[in-house]
Amino acid sequence: MPIVEPSLVTVKREEKLELDGIDVSGDWNTFLEPRVHTDLDLKIVDWVRSQPQGETISRCWQCGTCTAGCCMHTDYGLEEFNPRYFIYLAQIGYEEELRKYAQTIWRCVSCNKCVERCPKGVKVEEVVHTIGTYLEVSGGAPESPADRFDRAYTENLLARGVLDEAALFRTYERLEGRKTPARDLLRLGFTMLLSGRLHTGPFAHRTRGWRRMRPVLTKILEEEERARRARVEAPASRARGGSPGRAP
Ligand code: SF4
Ligand code: SF4
Structure with a gap:
């Protein structure tokens, strides 16, 4: 790791130093101060x-x-x-x-x-x-566009039990913080509608019994998330002799 903190470096400067007639003035005896890393965790x-x-x-x-x-x-x-x-x-x-x-x-x-x-x-x-x-x-990785799309997809699917392509697109745009020009949106929507691949508004599918199914699926997703976190917490705690359940 490069040393980027100048205060950690001490330099003994020799302004006028001559050895056997040769001028060797300059920085001598450069040392790194002892330092404690607080950003490293095994x-x-x-x-x-x-x-x-x-x-x-x-x-x-x-x-x-x-x-x-x-x-x-x-x-x-x-x-x-x-x-x-x-x-x-x-x-x-x-x-x-x-x-x-x-x-x-x-x-x-x-x-x-x-x-x-x-x-x-x-x-x-x-x-x-x-x-x-x-x-x-461990959940601290920066969210990528693919992660955001996953999130938009899950939100959209949970809402109604089937995909609403237009709603998915809007959610993804919101998460990405961007806005597609209306003209491009219309062109895309029209093309999808003609090819039978746009299911939104009056064309939207419905999933029967979704109101009862949604809490079940939500619970499964929450349990999966808990299990994912446990995969990090439990083995690391065992390896270090710590108590299970410590946050990563
Ligand atoms: S993983 Fe193997 S090949 Fe790669 S740096 Fe380590 S010792 Fe070398
Ligand atoms: S297995 Fe992955 S890390 Fe290894 S040489 Fe292939 S691409 Fe690189």
């Missing part, structure tokens, strides 16, 4: 290690062979996809930085070249996916 690596697919993370010695051969990093030129760096951030517990890659990390195509090449036997592909799962289930 619960990530504890959790990843506690998962069957993540237990080899501790073997990594940061040689970079996986990244050098990774097709996403090299062949597809996605420089920010860097399995070695993901593992490093998880190992030191730098969650804030790792979260910047919460979407990118899923770009892995599971080619397993990294696994073949790793000299330490790290199951890189599985470890990378496990880190991605942690970021997802």
